[in-house]
Amino acid sequence: MSTDGDGSPGDxxxxxxxxxxxxxxxxxxxxxxxxxxxxxxxxxxxTAAWWQVLGAVLGEPLPVAGIARVMGxxxxxxxxxxxxxxxxxxxxxxxxxxxxxAKLLQPTDAGREAISxxxxxxxxxxxxxxxxxxxxxxxxxxxxxxxxxxxxxxxTNT
Numbered sequence: 001m002s003t004d005g006d007g008s009p010g011d012x013x014x015x016x017x018x019x020x021x022x023x024x025x026x027x028x029x030x031x032x033x034x035x036x037x038x039x040x041x042x043x044x045x046x047t048a049a050w051w052q053v054l055g056a057v058l059g060e061p062l063p064v065a066g067i068a069r070v071m072g073x074x075x076x077x078x079x080x081x082x083x084x085x086x087x088x089x090x091x092x093x094x095x096x097x098x099x100x101x102a103k104l105l106q107p108t109d110a111g112r113e114a115i116s117x118x119x120x121x122x123x124x125x126x127x128x129x130x131x132x133x134x135x136x137x138x139x140x141x142x143x144x145x146x147x148x149x150x151x152x153x154x155x156t157n158t
Contacts, residue, residue, distance in 0.1 A: 058107060
């Protein structure tokens, strides 16, 4: 990926430069979000990855492969984390009526309680971030990232 001498993406004059800039900005943003998530998860005695997997099944139980698809993670990585969550009593497996071997992961009461310990810090950080960006910029950025994700999914069939 090419950059200007200072490490920032070039002026974006061509598609390759734009792709490089998007990728580098996304990598940096991902790292920043992971750092914030690690800090937010600490009060619950969790990691960002545990929070990510457990959060994916708060609304409905999902198989490991489904969590991996939704979260953009590998199935093996999700399996490892899911097994740890089950071992620690934060989640449990249930039979999947749609597939005999692919069990559904679901949070336990202890898992929901752990997530509830993250909520106040998450809310406070969200308020600070949106206040700094401004609500309209936050919405526009979310729309652009959602569109970028959708486009990459279409182009790569992932």
